[in-house]
Amino acid sequence: MTPIRLALLATLSLGTAAPSPAAAQDLATRYRATTDRIIDAALSDSTAWNRVAELTERFGARFSGTPSLEQAIDWIIERMKADGLDNVRGEPVMVPRWVRGSESAELVEPRRQALPMLGLGGSIATPEGGITAQVLVVTSYQDLERRAADARGKIVLFNVPFSSYGETVQYRANGAVAAARAGAVASMIRSVTPFSMRTPHTGGMRYDSTVRRIPHAAITPEDADMMARMQERGERIVVKLVMSARTLPDAPSRNVVGELRGTTLPDEVVVMGGHIDSWDVGRGAMDDAGGVVAAWEALRVLDRLGLRPRRTIRVVGWTNEENGMRGGNAYRDTHRSALGSHVLAIESDAGVFKPLGFGFTGTDSAFAIVQQIGGLLTRIGADTIRRGGGGADIGPIMAEGVPGMGLNVDGTKYFWYHHTDADTVDKLDPHEVAQCVAAMAVLAYVVADMPERLPFGNR
Ligand SMILES: [Zn+2]
Numbered sequence: 001m002t003p004i005r006l007a008l009l010a011t012l013s014l015g016t017a018a019p020s021p022a023a024a025q026d027l028a029t030r031y032r033a034t035t036d037r038i039i040d041a042a043l044s045d046s047t048a049w050n051r052v053a054e055l056t057e058r059f060g061a062r063f064s065g066t067p068s069l070e071q072a073i074d075w076i077i078e079r080m081k082a083d084g085l086d087n088v089r090g091e092p093v094m095v096p097r098w099v100r101g102s103e104s105a106e107l108v109e110p111r112r113q114a115l116p117m118l119g120l121g122g123s124i125a126t127p128e129g130g131i132t133a134q135v136l137v138v139t140s141y142q143d144l145e146r147r148a149a150d151a152r153g154k155i156v157l158f159n160v161p162f163s164s165y166g167e168t169v170q171y172r173a174n175g176a177v178a179a180a181r182a183g184a185v186a187s188m189i190r191s192v193t194p195f196s197m198r199t200p201h202t203g204g205m206r207y208d209s210t211v212r213r214i215p216h217a218a219i220t221p222e223d224a225d226m227m228a229r230m231q232e233r234g235e236r237i238v239v240k241l242v243m244s245a246r247t248l249p250d251a252p253s254r255n256v257v258g259e260l261r262g263t264t265l266p267d268e269v270v271v272m273g274g275h276i277d278s279w280d281v282g283r284g285a286m287d288d289a290g291g292v293v294a295a296w297e298a299l300r301v302l303d304r305l306g307l308r309p310r311r312t313i314r315v316v317g318w319t320n321e322e323n324g325m326r327g328g329n330a331y332r333d334t335h336r337s338a339l340g341s342h343v344l345a346i347e348s349d350a351g352v353f354k355p356l357g358f359g360f361t362g363t364d365s366a367f368a369i370v371q372q373i374g375g376l377l378t379r380i381g382a383d384t385i386r387r388g389g390g391g392a393d394i395g396p397i398m399a400e401g402v403p404g405m406g407l408n409v410d411g412t413k414y415f416w417y418h419h420t421d422a423d424t425v426d427k428l429d430p431h432e433v434a435q436c437v438a439a440m441a442v443l444a445y446v447v448a449d450m451p452e453r454l455p456f457g458n459r
Contacts, residue, residue, distance in 0.1 A: 027372045027450060034307065035376040035442045041301045042438035043380075048297040049430035051079075052290050052352075056283035056425055063280035064320040065097030065251035073256045073276060076296070076317060080258035083300050085315075087261070090254030093330040095320040097251045098122055100280055101244030105188070105219060108132060109238035110230065115223050116198055117188075118281060119243045120172060120205040121323045123216045130242035131155065131186050131215065137224070137231045141171075141178055152183035155239055159224040162194040165415060169203070176216035177208040186215045186241050190224035193415050198222050201419045202279050204323050215243045253277075253319040255327045255334075256292075260299050262311040262448065269338070270448045271314045272298070272346035272440060275321030275393055282423035286414065290352035290428060290436070291407075292317040298441035309449035311343060318393035321349070328393035332400065339400045343454050344447050347391025348407040351414040352428055352436040355382040355407060358443065359389015362403030366455045370405065373446045382439040384408070401458050405443070407436060 042048075059072040073090055080088040098121055105117040136154045138144040144156060156179035158171040171189045179187035191201035198220045207213045230237050256276055262268065274291020278284020295315045302313070318327035332339070346358070357377070360370050367387065374385035390404035398404040409432075417423045447454055 027369065027446060028375050031376060031446050035446065037305060038301060038307070038441050038445060039380060039438045041305055042297070042441055043431070043434050045301065045434060046430050047300070048293050048437045049425070049428060049433045051293045051297070052285055052428060052433065053425045055293065056285045056289050060283050061280050062276060062278045062284055064095040064253060064277050064323055065248070066280070069253060069277055069319070073254050073317070073319070076256050076276070080296065084303060085258035085260065085299060088258045090256055091330065091334055093253050093255055093319050093326050094250040095253040095326050096324045097248040098323060099246055099248060101125070101246065103217070103243045103245070105217065106240045107237070108240050110235045115219050115239070116200050117217050117219050118200040118202040119245050120202060120216045120218060121279070122205050122247070123176070123243065123245050124213050125245050126186065126215045126241055126243045130240050132238060132240040133185050135227055135237040135239050137228045144178055144182055148182045151179065154184055155186045155188060155241060156182065156184040157188045157190070157219070157224060157227060159190045159228045161190070162192060162415070165192065168192045172203050172218065173205055176205060176214050177211055180211045180214045184214060188241070189216070189218050190221050191218045193221065193418070195416045196221040199420045199422055202281055203419045215241060217241060217243065253327070255319055255331055256317040258296065258299065258315050260303055260308065260313045263308050265311045267338070268311040268341050268343050268453065269314050270311060270344045270346070270444050271316055271342060271394070272444050273316040273318060273393070274348045275319070275327065276317035277319050277322055277327070279322055279419045281419070282417070282421045283425070285423050285425040286351040286427060287418055287423055288321070288349050290433060291348035294348050294352050294433065294436040294440050297437040298444060301437060301441050302445055307445060309445055311448040313444045313448050321393050325392060328396045331393070332396035339397055339402060340456070342397060342402040344405065345390070345394035345397055345402050346405045346407070346440065346444060347394045348436065348440065349391045349393070350407065350409050350411055352433045353409040353411070353413065354432045355380065355409050355436045355439045357382050357384030357386065357408050358405045359386045359408055360403070360405050361388060361390050361398060361458055363455050363457045366403050369454060370443070370447070373443055376442055376446065377439055380435045380438055382435065398458055401456055403454060403456065403458060407439060409436065
């Protein structure tokens with residue numbers, strides 16, 4: 001019987017029956033010795049941090065549509081082949097191409113001072129020569145509504161302190177629409193971060209077809225607070241904003257893929273990775289070279305130990321997560337007919353800091369199994385398996401029913417550096433990166449090797 005037919009039969013026979021709790025309990029006993037070897041191997045190796053350094057320092061930022069991103073993908077393909085991984089390839093994806101161009105912000109009144117700024121991804125340019133206008137500082141959308149009569153013809157500055165990323169990022173994403181609706185000529189946000197050393201943070205934003213498009217940029221928390229105090233003191237604030245951003249035609253890119261083929265069920269796949277693209281500032285070390293490299297290294301550690309699971313483990317560096325999510329969507333489309341054979345999808349996109357565990361989205365019986373596997377990670381403190389988790393790149397296949405997991409790490413400092421010039425490899429600790437490799441390797445290996453397939457389904 002061909003491996004394919006065998007895999008098909010296995011899927012049919014195991015897909016419906018939920019594994020017994022006893023079988024799940026056995027995983028810890030069955031796999032402890034092997035996973036201890038995996039952890040030992042991962043922790044005694046500094047290749048992961050070194051590769052993050054080499055990748056981010058050779059190619060720098062890897063923004064969608066740039067030669068740097070494609071050169072980084074070529075380099076990974078070359079290295080994965082040299083590592084001896086299976087089926088190493090790039091899968092074609094067309095990605096959007098936004099170009100920042102030159103840009104600046106300057107405080108003109110009450111005194112002149114350059115303001116560190118970053119245009120937000122997708123923003124239009126100012127007219128040539130810039131926009132010089134009075135600034136209205138608001139603290140929320142409700143505050144803008146109250147002062148709407150005051151916003152016309154001004155630059156609206158959303159000075160919204162960081163609460164959580166999900167909440168505060170709303171002003172980055174939608175601030176230009178709300179400001180334009182109130183008649184503003186441009187909008188600025190306080191960068192989405194809990195801590196700043198006067199570093200602006202970029203990120204995605206969107207327009208709405210019902211309202212005029214206006215330029216949208218981020219300034220630092222320090223300068224946003226300063227302008228709020230100036231306004232309180234009754235001082236007139238004028239800023240000159242110059243932006244030359246433009247959107248060019250879509251450009252070719254690739255999802256980068258490498259595998260460890262399964263021995264007896266090679267068509268069943270555990271897919272894991274992160275996104276290979278970054279914003280156009282900094283070097284995208286924690287967001288998300290670390291995630292791609294941790295998954296890649298996990299595979300290399302298994303290969304080096306001669307561990308070949310029953311099922312295939314596929315590492316993917318998805319392209320264009322940051323400003324389009326085209327890579328995750330293309331993966332779903334390219335592999336659509338095989339999604340039923342995707343056993344689990346794992347993403348690391350929260351930084352490769354001290355790992356704490358994983359978040360899981362899937363059925364109750366599958367959750368019970370991954371909790372058992374989590375117990376194998378107690379010695380590195382990564383054993384907390386929580387309900388709910390996944391990632392942007394695996395979102396499209398999770399929506400088709402593939403169970404998903406996201407690596408959870410100590411996130412204290414993630415948003416200090418996120419989408420800034422400061423996202424560089426020195427922010428990462430080699431030992432913590434190695435622990436992330438260990439956590440990814442253990443989880444992927446056991447799910448790919450355990451006798452019964454992890455139950456499919458997402459609810
Ligand atoms: Zn990311």
